[in-house]
Amino acid sequence: MGISDEQKVGFMGSCKRKLISVVGRIKKLGRDDPRRIIHSLKVGLALTFVSLLYYWRPLYDGFGIASIWAVLTVVVVFEFTVGATLSKGLNRGLGTLLAGALGVGAQHFASLFGQTGEPIVLGIFVFLLAAASTFSRFFPRIKARYDYGVLIFILTFSLVSVSGYRVEKILELAHQRLSTILIGGATCVFISLFICPVWAGETLHNTIASNIEKLANYLEGFGGEYFQYEDNEESIIVEDHSKLHNKLSSLQAYKSVLTSQSSEESLANLASWEPKHGKFSFGHPWKQYLKIGSLTRQCAYQIESLNGYVIPADIQVAIQFRRRIEESCKAISTESGKALRILASSIKAMTNPSSSSKTHIENAKAAIDDLKHTLKSGYLESSDLLGIIPDATVCCILIDIVKSVEKISEATD
Amino acid sequence: MGISDEQKVGFMGSCKRKLISVVGRIKKLGRDDPRRIIHSLKVGLALTFVSLLYYWRPLYDGFGIASIWAVLTVVVVFEFTVGATLSKGLNRGLGTLLAGALGVGAQHFASLFGQTGEPIVLGIFVFLLAAASTFSRFFPRIKARYDYGVLIFILTFSLVSVSGYRVEKILELAHQRLSTILIGGATCVFISLFICPVWAGETLHNTIASNIEKLANYLEGFGGEYFQYEDNEESIIVEDHSKLHNKLSSLQAYKSVLTSQSSEESLANLASWEPKHGKFSFGHPWKQYLKIGSLTRQCAYQIESLNGYVIPADIQVAIQFRRRIEESCKAISTESGKALRILASSIKAMTNPSSSSKTHIENAKAAIDDLKHTLKSGYLESSDLLGIIPDATVCCILIDIVKSVEKISEATD
Numbered sequence: 001m002g003i004s005d006e007q008k009v010g011f012m013g014s015c016k017r018k019l020i021s022v023v024g025r026i027k028k029l030g031r032d033d034p035r036r037i038i039h040s041l042k043v044g045l046a047l048t049f050v051s052l053l054y055y056w057r058p059l060y061d062g063f064g065i066a067s068i069w070a071v072l073t074v075v076v077v078f079e080f081t082v083g084a085t086l087s088k089g090l091n092r093g094l095g096t097l098l099a100g101a102l103g104v105g106a107q108h109f110a111s112l113f114g115q116t117g118e119p120i121v122l123g124i125f126v127f128l129l130a131a132a133s134t135f136s137r138f139f140p141r142i143k144a145r146y147d148y149g150v151l152i153f154i155l156t157f158s159l160v161s162v163s164g165y166r167v168e169k170i171l172e173l174a175h176q177r178l179s180t181i182l183i184g185g186a187t188c189v190f191i192s193l194f195i196c197p198v199w200a201g202e203t204l205h206n207t208i209a210s211n212i213e214k215l216a217n218y219l220e221g222f223g224g225e226y227f228q229y230e231d232n233e234e235s236i237i238v239e240d241h242s243k244l245h246n247k248l249s250s251l252q253a254y255k256s257v258l259t260s261q262s263s264e265e266s267l268a269n270l271a272s273w274e275p276k277h278g279k280f281s282f283g284h285p286w287k288q289y290l291k292i293g294s295l296t297r298q299c300a301y302q303i304e305s306l307n308g309y310v311i312p313a314d315i316q317v318a319i320q321f322r323r324r325i326e327e328s329c330k331a332i333s334t335e336s337g338k339a340l341r342i343l344a345s346s347i348k349a350m351t352n353p354s355s356s357s358k359t360h361i362e363n364a365k366a367a368i369d370d371l372k373h374t375l376k377s378g379y380l381e382s383s384d385l386l387g388i389i390p391d392a393t394v395c396c397i398l399i400d401i402v403k404s405v406e407k408i409s410e411a412t413d
Numbered sequence: 414m415g416i417s418d419e420q421k422v423g424f425m426g427s428c429k430r431k432l433i434s435v436v437g438r439i440k441k442l443g444r445d446d447p448r449r450i451i452h453s454l455k456v457g458l459a460l461t462f463v464s465l466l467y468y469w470r471p472l473y474d475g476f477g478i479a480s481i482w483a484v485l486t487v488v489v490v491f492e493f494t495v496g497a498t499l500s501k502g503l504n505r506g507l508g509t510l511l512a513g514a515l516g517v518g519a520q521h522f523a524s525l526f527g528q529t530g531e532p533i534v535l536g537i538f539v540f541l542l543a544a545a546s547t548f549s550r551f552f553p554r555i556k557a558r559y560d561y562g563v564l565i566f567i568l569t570f571s572l573v574s575v576s577g578y579r580v581e582k583i584l585e586l587a588h589q590r591l592s593t594i595l596i597g598g599a600t601c602v603f604i605s606l607f608i609c610p611v612w613a614g615e616t617l618h619n620t621i622a623s624n625i626e627k628l629a630n631y632l633e634g635f636g637g638e639y640f641q642y643e644d645n646e647e648s649i650i651v652e653d654h655s656k657l658h659n660k661l662s663s664l665q666a667y668k669s670v671l672t673s674q675s676s677e678e679s680l681a682n683l684a685s686w687e688p689k690h691g692k693f694s695f696g697h698p699w700k701q702y703l704k705i706g707s708l709t710r711q712c713a714y715q716i717e718s719l720n721g722y723v724i725p726a727d728i729q730v731a732i733q734f735r736r737r738i739e740e741s742c743k744a745i746s747t748e749s750g751k752a753l754r755i756l757a758s759s760i761k762a763m764t765n766p767s768s769s770s771k772t773h774i775e776n777a778k779a780a781i782d783d784l785k786h787t788l789k790s791g792y793l794e795s796s797d798l799l800g801i802i803p804d805a806t807v808c809c810i811l812i813d814i815v816k817s818v819e820k821i822s823e824a825t826d
Contacts, residue, residue: 025552026548029548029551029552030548036548036551037548039547040543040544040545040547040548041544043543043544043547043567044539044540044541044542044543044544044547045540047539047540047543047567047571048536048539048540048543051535051536051539051571051575054532054575054576055532055535055536055575065576067576068572068576071568071571071572071575072568072572075564075567075568075571076564076568119464119468122464122468123461123464123468126457126460126461126464127457127458127460127461128457130453130456130457130460130461131453131454131456131457132453134452134453134456134457135439135442135443135449135450135453138442138449139438139442151488151489154456154460154488155484155485155488155489158460158464158484158488159481159484159485162464162467162484163467163478163480163481258714259672259674259675261672262672262675301671301714301717301718302718304714305714305715305718305810305813308813372799375798375799375802376798376799385788385789385801385805386785386788386789388798388805389788389805389808389809390809392798392801392802392805392806392809393805393806393809393810395802396802396803396805396806397718397806400718400721
């Protein structure tokens with residue numbers, strides 16, 4: 001009423017813009033990893049499938065109201081990767097079985113104490129078991145692999161022992177519930193295994209390889225960025241900082257490696273639940289990936305310090321010295337980058353790293369020797385120690401990086 | 414029978430040893446953080462309390478079989494910190510309400526399609542909503558705060574719309590279920606809020622302060638470890654590596670800071686759900702803690718590279734040069750350590766950092782100037798550039814560390 005047409009158009013426009021931005025974000029999320037869309041459809045499929053238990057009369061007559069447990073199981077068990085789904089499914093199954101048996105036992109034992117004693121004894125049981133199981137979840141090893149199972153254990157034990165107090169046909173109830181949980185779990189496992197499976201192991205494998213590649217990218221680009229000055233100038237051309245930053249941002253992918261530990265560990269844990277698939281057998285040495293991952297991270301820390309010297313410090317740089325070390329430093333960084341790239345692609349292809357990666361490491365080492373020789377025989381034109389400090393640091397870090405690269409190479413053998 | 418007494422004793426002994434080691438580990442887990450024991454007891458208490466719904470006749474008559482939802486809610490909602498419990502409880506409540514309403518609506522709409530059409534329409538609804546909700550869980554922002562709520566949304570929508578097909582009194586069912594979930598959720602929130610509460614915010618606060626303290630410990634100890642040589646020798650006494658490592662291990666606590674990002678982020682997320690407690694109001698600037706945390710981590714990366722030079726490299730060290738820089742370097746590292754210690758304790762006490770932390774930073778800067786002066790005026794006795802490289806690197810990293818410390822100090826203001 002009081003709203004003018006202009007305001008209306010403005011409001012519609014802003015709504016439209018918002019909608020477009022949301023749609024754009026959704027599209028991006030799907031494009032970044034199309035497996036997400038497929039996963040969503042798979043969950044929908046699994047849920048619709050277990051709903052059949054309700055819609056189809058003969059099935060419903062068999063399971064009755066317990067069918068909701070199939071729906072519940074699908075919702076909580078279906079995870080993105082096969083490993084996570086298997087781990088949750090097995091945890092749920094084992095936890096339910098164990099706790100169900102214990103619960104029936106506890107209920108039976110408590111019934112010996114008569115009408116008034118029974119709820120008290122049951123209450124004590126529930127209290128003790130819940131407290132003890134909750135505490136066990138703080139153990140790192142249980143937390144990592146069986147957290148969900150313990151949760152289900154507490155849940156089922158409480159449900160069975162407590163509801164056994166009211167429900168007469170407890171065994172029939174347990175049987176119904178267990179079979180519907182099995183149906184739900186089996187549906188999840190089947191769909192996640194056979195329809196476009198997402199393997200945690202494969203994801204870990206690719207993550208490790210692409211992390212190494214990110215470091216390789218940085219090292220191959222480093223020399224060109226660091227030793228950048230016009231030849232006819234005595235001092236280094238300090239480029240516009242923001243411009244330099246833009247140029248470097250394509251190299252900054254390595255930063256994600258710094259914080260990759262927790263995701264690698266959880267992937268390795270999930271991968272250990274997965275059966276043989278593709279090139280990976282059950283019992284594939286996933287721990288080795290963690291070792292390579294942690295060595296890669298170590299190398300990323302070194303690159304992080306190296307990266308601090310690409311933007312010139314406020315210390316005046318001694319140009320002669322930098323020119324002297326340029327060739328060796330460039331060689332060290334490029335050769336170690338090449339070695340890493342070969343290692344990454346040999347990990348990806350699961351072949352033994354060809355000897356060429358070792359050749360590159362040897363080249364890098366030879367360049368280190370050159371560098372050391374230059375430094376030993378050299379003298380300082382201006383005795384300006386301060387000016388050479390950043391360059392000296394870069395040399396030192398590069399030498400350390402070659403050591404790290406060698407360690408990664410040994411670990412991938 | 415065939416087992417000799419000796420074997421028996423051996424078996425009993427190994428059992429006993431195992432038992433003792435398990436008991437020892439349990440004790441250690443409890444001693445490291447007594448809040449774990451209290452938490453376990455609280456979970457037991459909450460579960461026993463909601464079991465009353467079953468044992469007490471009048472209550473059971475009111476809720477009937479729906480009482481299991483109270484037990485279920487307690488098991489899945491009760492978390493270690495108040496923030497996590499509140500977040501899960503609210504997520505559960507909101508998800509259930511929203512999905513319940515939608516589910517009843519969908520059920521009503523589907524019933525318009527007659528006996529045969531109804532299950533088909535319901536199936537399509539379940540499929541679409543489950544797929545869309547599952548996809549929304551991939552959005553990082555939804556993942557961080559509402560992951561559990563979306564899960565419950567899918568769960569409840571499927572349950573209500575599907576079971577509505579069979580259950581006539583769907584509104585009564587929904588009402589019963591909602592009230593028992595409310596009882597379960599309220600029990601959790603009440604117990605976790607009022608019995609020895611564990612606040613995520615406080616934990617974050619203490620973690621950040623103790624992380625800074627760990628760096629301070631390292632920096633204060635660094636000088637003594639690095640500049641260690643007998644005065645009457647020309648070359649540095651390279652101590653037994655393992656011995657040196659032992660000495661340093663007390664300083665290695667900083668390494669845990671390198672990988673603290675994910676736990677800090679999840680604590681900050683949980684803390685934002687918590688009401689006012691102690692010195693922390695609702696809406697406390699938790700993001701600021703993340704900023705300080707990330708600056709601290711940056712500094713830890715630098716210390717990680719510094720740490721690489723404490724164990725002497727295979728490069729022969731130029732002893733005169735090291736003596737020359739010793740005083741300034743020790744001063745830089747000790748003063749920045751002291752500044753960090755004061756910052757840590759002022760964060761702990763939530764006071765404005767006293768000016769003394771700034772004084773220490775100024776002292777460190779003065780020491781940097783001294784160092785620069787030494788380096789500028791200095792000349793190399795032996796023109797052995799190679800030998801000074803590790804020391805030059807240490808100088809450079811120390812200078813960077815002072816910059817990081819200053820940034821941390823600015824962020825804590």
